[in-house]
Amino acid sequence: MYIPTLADMTAADERIRPYIHRTPVLTSSFINSLAGAELFFKCENFQKAGAFKARGASNAVFGLSDEQAARGVATHSSGNHGTCLSYAAGRRGIPCTVVMPRTAPQAKKDAVRGYGGKVVECEPSTSSREAVFAEVVAETGAEFVHPYNDPRVIAGQATCSKELIEQVDGLDVVIAPIGGGGMVSGTCLTLSNLAPRIKIYAAEPEQADDAYRSFKAGHIIADDAPNTVADGLKVPLKELTWHFVRNHVTDILTASEEDIVDAMKLIWKRMKIVMEPSSAVPLATILKNTHVFAGKRVGIIITGGNVDLDKLPWQ
Structure with a gap:
């Protein structure tokens, strides 16, 4: 198993620059007041093809x-x-x-x-x-090209948090949704090398919480067909992503289906941006665990904006 390195991330950053957007970071003072923390949303919903992938x-x-x-x-x-x-x-x-x-x-x-x-x-x-x-x-x-258990893919995803720490100084925490763990692994790859003081959290639906259970058990536990509104987070960890999660993630937090939909609506309503249910899971877990993030500067990766507008989860 080849584990991608910082050099792989740097090479990926050069290679993909002509084909991707350097996505913006947005904030909301209203959502900050709810969370009791300073939240910085890295908007990969504005990425080419609508997602960090x-x-x-x-x-x-x-x-x-x-x-x-x-x-x-x-x-x-x-x-x-x-x-x-x-x-x-x-x-x-x-x-x-x-x-x-x-x-x-x-x-x-x-x-x-x-x-x-x-x-x-x-x-x-x-x-x-x-x-x-x-x-x-x-x-x-x-x-x-595996969706996440591929060193080339992880090295590419790692460029997202490189941009984030260039755009926002003094982050205490970065949190991203976790399904198979590609984005979280990329975040671990970059931050463990370039900003090791930043804590990394992963956020997962309660109804597809195999990464949470794996993290607590110390070995991979896979669900075959979990059911959650966060359709991008239904896949299990694999060996390569498990390596990063096990070694670099501080904790995995979970949110209910209702919490996820409420967080998604909140971002649509207050920030006026289209994002999919999977992307709302980090905010849902922050609002449920405000004591963990209180007073901190928190980077949140909004992973994608590809949502079926005819089947929004609150309709």
Whole structure:
């Protein structure tokens, strides 16, 4: 297992710069007053293809040799990674196939196709996803770019927190949502090297809390098909992301479905930005655990904004 290094992050930062946005950091004095802390929202919902995963996908695609690239890329994804891989593949002019659960939001399936990717549907479980994907790779010979358990992807995601600490001085904490752990791993990679005094927290839905239970147990516990409004956080940790979580995360906090939807509405209402339910989980956990963050300067990574506007969770 190759563990990506700070040098990999720095190389990724150079490689992907032409293909991604340096996203803004926004604040809300009203939300600060609710949290009793200074919150700095790193808005990856404004990223290319609408999610932070454009970073890791672009690093993987543009790091391929011409020979590898000619066979195309493939992945399995509930949405954002597939969309972002299709975006990056389109920029390089190579084919991309994405295995997606049939229950994935229509907006995310449409987005993959919109960037030129091919969607192959599977049942909404990890086992079905992996079985269908094996067939796709056998058929195409495409380069597998895992949504998160891939050193190229983690090195790309790590560029997000590099930007954040360049944009905001004196952070005490950075918190991000956790599903498979790609963004949290990238955050760990960067901060443990460049700003080791900053504590790293992960935020997870109570109804998909396998990372929380893994963290407490000291080994990976995987759920096959959890059910949560935060559709981007339904996947389990893998060996590589577990390495970063186990060694660098201070704690994993959880939030109820109601808390997640309330936090999402609050950000839409007060900050006027579109973000998806997965992105609301960190704020939901902060508002539930204000004693942990009181008086601190907290960076929050808003991971994406790809939401089905016809099926908002409060409708």
